[in-house]
Amino acid sequence: MKNIVVTGGSGKAGRAVVRELVEHGHRVLNVDRVPPAEPLCHFLQADLNDMGQAIDALRRAAGTVERRRGFELADAVVHLAAIPAPGLAPDATTFQNNLMSTYNVFSAATLLGVPRVVWASSETLFGLPFTRVAPAFAPITEAHPMLPENGYALAKGMAEEMARQMHRWNPGTSFLGLRISNLIEPREYPMFAGWQHDARIRQWNLWSYVDSRDVARACRLGVEADGGGAEHCIIAAADTVMARPSRDLMAECFPQVPVTRPLGEFETLQSNALAQRLIGYEPQHSWRAAT
Numbered sequence: 052m053k054n055i056v057v058t059g060g061s062g063k064a065g066r067a068v069v070r071e072l073v074e075h076g077h078r079v080l081n082v083d084r085v086p087p088a089e090p091l092c093h094f095l096q097a098d099l100n101d102m103g104q105a106i107d108a109l110r111r112a113a114g115t116v117e118r119r120r121g122f123e124l125a126d127a128v129v130h131l132a133a134i135p136a137p138g139l140a141p142d143a144t145t146f147q148n149n150l151m152s153t154y155n156v157f158s159a160a161t162l163l164g165v166p167r168v169v170w171a172s173s174e175t176l177f178g179l180p181f182t183r184v185a186p187a188f189a190p191i192t193e194a195h196p197m198l199p200e201n202g203y204a205l206a207k208g209m210a211e212e213m214a215r216q217m218h219r220w221n222p223g224t225s226f227l228g229l230r231i232s233n234l235i236e237p238r239e240y241p242m243f244a245g246w247q248h249d250a251r252i253r254q255w256n257l258w259s260y261v262d263s264r265d266v267a268r269a270c271r272l273g274v275e276a277d278g279g280g281a282e283h284c285i286i287a288a289a290d291t292v293m294a295r296p297s298r299d300l301m302a303e304c305f306p307q308v309p310v311t312r313p314l315g316e317f318e319t320l321q322s323n324a325l326a327q328r329l330i331g332y333e334p335q336h337s338w339r340a341a342t
Contacts, residue, residue, distance in 0.1 A: 055274060056080045056109055056125045058099060058156060059132030061087040064171065064234055064266050068129055071267035072274075080125075082108040083132065099132050100148065105155035109163050124163060127274045130156045130170035137175065137203035146202030153210045161221035169273035172211055172228035172283055174321060175204035180255035181305075188309045189257060189301055190322040193230070193284060214281040227273045227329070228283035232261040232321055240338045243292050250293065254304045257320035258291035262336035272330040284326040289334045290317040 055072055059065045060081030069091050072079045079092040086094055095111060097104040109125050133149045134140050140148070153170070160168050177191055178184045178198035187195055199205040214226035233256055246252045269286045291297055297314045314320075317339075326332035 053077050053126040053274065054080075054124070055127045055129060056082055056111075057129045057131065058082045058108070058152075059130070060092075060094075061085050062131060062135065063236065064135075064231070064263060065131045067236075067263040067267035068131065068270045071264070071271050072129075075271060077271075077274075080108070080111060099152040099155055102155045102158065105152075105159040106163065109156075109159045109165055125160075125165050127167040127169065128156060128160055128165055129270050129274065130168060132156075133171065134203070137201045142202035146206045149203065150206040150209055153206070154213060157210075157213055157217050157226070161217050161224045164221075164223055166223065167225055167227075167274060167278060168214070169227045169229065169270050170210070170214070172230045173204060173207045174230050174232045174256055174259065174285070174287075175199065175201070176208050176211075176230060179204070181257070182255065185305055186257065186308050188311050189305070189320045190311070190314070190318070191257065191285070191320060192322045193325050211281075211283055214283075218281040225278045226281040227276075227278055228281075229266070229269055229273065229286045229326075230283060231266055232256065232259040232285070232287040234263055234266055235260045235338070236263045237336075237341060240341045243338050246292055247294055250295065250300050250303055253292050254300075258293050258297075258300055259287050259319060259321045260292050260338075261286055261288045261334065262338075265332075265334045265336050268335065269326065269330065269332045272332055276330045278329070282329055284329055284332075285321050285323060286326055286332065287319050287321040287323055287334070288337060289319055289323070290337050290339065291319060292338065293317070 060069045061083040081094045134145045176197045
């Protein structure tokens, strides 16, 4: 059992992560600006753009006031708090909020000696949406160039560099950035039917997605893994959002893009291979099983 702070635990990804961690016996503290709709663990309201509040949140760890004696240091942080996508706020606001809150959480973790930080990076680093620049190759791997197209993605790229440098300064804290694909909750699967008539509707991220329960599992595996350094890996479903073969999708929409190996019929075009090697991640959920 670990004491785990989940920032942004009231959000779309955070709800699933909190549930996963609690169900696997961990003590969890949800740190967010807004209370959760379903109280699964202790909640601390905090603004992580304030360094003092970020430090206090990590020091408080996961026990309630009655259960802990003094302060109890977190064993790990799952950092999800952010404006969750581009276009939800002015670009500069998104960049400033996401970068500074991440800086504060990373700094607090290294200053306090928290051993592990698992955090939400993003698929947007690869150049999404693939409208101005096509992907360099498919399936995309972590070797793909980082081509941020907006402030949201740029902040994620700078946060990956922050993780590398902060680990260099404080090797006792390791970082794992999850380049999460388009997160989908199971209740949203019916909308996939509306995409099937036109492959171009979802070409913007190579028809990728990931079930919220698989994101939660990836976060748990990342916390529980014996990690070192500052790593990052793609987290996607095993398949695409389309009922057409993946190779046919590439041939229609990106004929100029090299497909580097044979593909399974509906295989994801964002590879999970590194996540499997680093933390044993294998996606368990697919929209095909739910329809």
